[in-house]
Amino acid sequence: MKKIFFPFTVLLLIVFHSCMDEPAIQPNTAKGNFKALWEIIDTRYCYLDYKKINWDSVYNVYEPRVNKIKTKYEFFDLMAGMLAVLKDGHVNLYSEFDQSRYWKWYSDYPANFNSDVIFNERYLGSDYRIAGGFRYKKIANGNVGYMYCGSFSTGFSNTQIKSILDIFSGCKGLIIDVRNNGGGTLTNAEQLASYFFKEKTLTSYISHKTGNGHSDLSKPKAVYTSPNENIQWQRPVMILTNRMSYSATNDFVCRMQYAPNSFIIGDQTGGGGGLPFSSELPNGWMIRFSASPSFNAEMENIEWGIQPDIKIDIDTTYEKMGYDTIIERAVMEILK
């Protein structure tokens, strides 16, 4: 009997010991949803300490207002107001009737982009080509290749890039315009950067939350940009930026800072250095928030954006005459 009893007891102890506690969830009430949102940001948002935000005091300010809420629309606006404290374009609350957003990362700054101007005959005109999401054409009497990249959500192939660069083969330099590019897929940004590197180069670091503490971040992981094996552009390349160059575009610009023959021209990028993640509330609303901070190769945070090598704003006087002074400066840098 003892022979059976001992292993049976050990097994029971193991099973009993190993019962896993699932975290308690908030109820689907106004208070429960508020607390769930507050806790998600408190435990998983990666910039609370970096931005010096006292999240406990934010709770104390907003929580008493929950009792005064009468409609779900008011409740949504209250939650959106709380999230705006984070000043983060990657933070959004999605409900069935609205999407909260923070746009001051670009709306408080000069636009530095006018699509009417880049589509006039001096630049893209109407006879430009389109491949892989790029609109491109030779400008400046055929001496400069100009590519407009409005999003990194659209993928592209090596064949498409090879074709574009073949068309630009007689040009002295290339302009990649990523103004008003709000981002997309990181791998697309990485791929586009790879055509401008000669060797594998450390270009950034990425980290992630490892615990509930505001500064519980993993040891930063080095991110390298490797050159494309078959296609390389080795002449000057100018990257045009403005405050709406955000998220994956911010990552692209961060990589291109370290590419040989590359210059960043225009305004500071909008930032968005935190890789966004999603979570949910008891009522089904979705919250998007920055979860994994990224840094440049010098371990400087790029959440607030990247400074250009040549800072220049669009001159509105010339803009009215159909000139984009940021493009003109890039052309000048290539041809000088």
Next chain:
Amino acid sequence: MKSTTTIILVFIICLTVDAQDFATRVSPLTTSVSTIQLGKTEILDPYLSPYEYSGTQIGLQQYTRRFFTRKDSILSYSNRTQLQIGSALHPSENNSMLFFNTNYTFGVNYHFRPSHKLMILVGGSWDIDLGGKYISRNVNNPFSLDLYTNINATAEAQYKFSLWKQNFKVQYGVQTPLVGCMFVPTLGVSYYELFSLNNMKDAFHFSSLHNRLAWSHYLHLHIPLNHITLCAGVQQDYLQYSANDLVFHKKNLTFQFGTVFDLYIFKGKRKKTPGNFRSSYE
């Protein structure tokens, strides 16, 4: 020319002798159970959402079993292949999750026969599972990979009884994992960091009773109907595992319906299995 004729004759004689032996010797018979499954599921995957999703799933299962050798009637092996797909809803029912799961299990069973009606199988199995869950509206964490392999303990009881002059079988089986390895992402790590940057640290975990509790049990009834045997049953699966400070669970209740057949072609549907073929179900 003579030598060639001799070789052919010897070959034919050998074949004939072997054919005669084949007709009389005891041979293991592979029995296959094919079922379709329909059931309910409850999924908690905190990498995707803190809330338990519940919904329905459909699946297919193919299970075969036979004795190892022709002289053997106590040790059998089995193969099980499963495919399940389904969708589940957030408790508020305003968001959905799609999921799929594939599983292969190889098992070995020792057969006890306490009476001529009762057979008890005890053994172990190895399984490998690949699946995924997908919430389309999530950003950078829309997909959660399920990947694990386990060594399991298994047991099954099978009882034969007669009703309305037909021979029925009822089976009850249970399986639980003992040790294995599983993939579990860290909550804040994106799949971009995991796979594009190859940062797999803390992604694979040794699993055992301390961090993975699961059991699967089923009740099947084999119903002879004319010249086929139908299988109807119910299965319940419970899985809870924990790693990287995350606790996951999946609970299934599925109803199964299918056929049981022996993988040997006899002349005509009405022809009974020859007595020299031994099924691991007998």
